[in-house]
Amino acid sequence: MVWVIASMVIAVTAVTGKTAEISTPASQASALDAAAAISESVLWSFGATGDEGTFPFAGLIADKHGNLYGTTSGGGRENCASSSNGCGTVFELSPPSGKQKQWTEHVLWSFGATSGDGENPFAGLIADREGNLYGTTFTGGTIGFGGTVFELSPPTGKQTQWTENILWSFGASGDGLSPNGVLLADKSGNLYSTTVGGGANGAGTVSELSPPARKQTHWTENLLWSFGETSDDGTTPTAGLIADKGGNLYGTTAEGGGTHSIGTVFELSRP
Secondary structure (H helix, E strand, C coil), X not given: CEEEECCXXXXXXXXXXXXXXXXXXXXXXXXXXXXXXXXXXXXXXXXXXXXXXXXXXXXXXXXXXXXXXXXXXXXXXXXXXXXXXXXXXXXXXXXXXXXXXXXXXXXXXXXXXXXXXXXXXXXXXXXXXXXXXXXXXXXXXXXXXXXXXXXXXXXXXXXXXXXXXXXXXCCCCCCEXXXXXXXXXXXXXXXEEEECEECCCCCXXXXXXXXXXXXXXXXEEEEEEECCCCCCCEECCCCCCEECCCCCEEEEECEECCCCCECEEEEECXX
């Protein structure tokens, strides 16, 4: 097992349990020197056009062709009640082809286009095998601007535009409010989300969204946890989740946690 403490690497052997400081080999030192010469290329600068996104906060995902997909929290073609800077976008950046030298951007979706649409996505995206994109918006939706979980599907047949499906609108009584983290999907297609607020204690939630069962048309939500249940419980989860093979979920909260109240790392175990 290797522990990293500040800039020093400590090795712990499984047999003796002793620790030793590891010096950097000459080959690694050369690699570090070479890294100092790495150059940066700005692939895209936002704000060039009036309908372009602004303020991307989250990371990117890539497809097998090298296209990059992400969200911007502001900008876009639509005006929204929560912001004068636009409601946000989902975008695709494509690498140069042929004799091109520049990357090209396509705004796949501008939020706030319809009543009840989500607004202001702060988290990144995930994708399924068919190329559908899934994400969250911090506000918007059909219930008190509590945020949404959405699906964007690529054009099919003679279509030229991506289409959106709102899978869930947060904000009902006892439900979570304002999802801020990236979604997690399991092999059955269930989506797992955190929300910054809402829940039984107003301190955030973890929820599971399940796709429609046979002959159903709507996704269903199972509220797995409401934070703030005890005095030492965490509150305000702003990030997404990870899972182990047993389906247990792991995440962090930005606040709460007993005496210091400066956040926690938690595990949610299945019944």
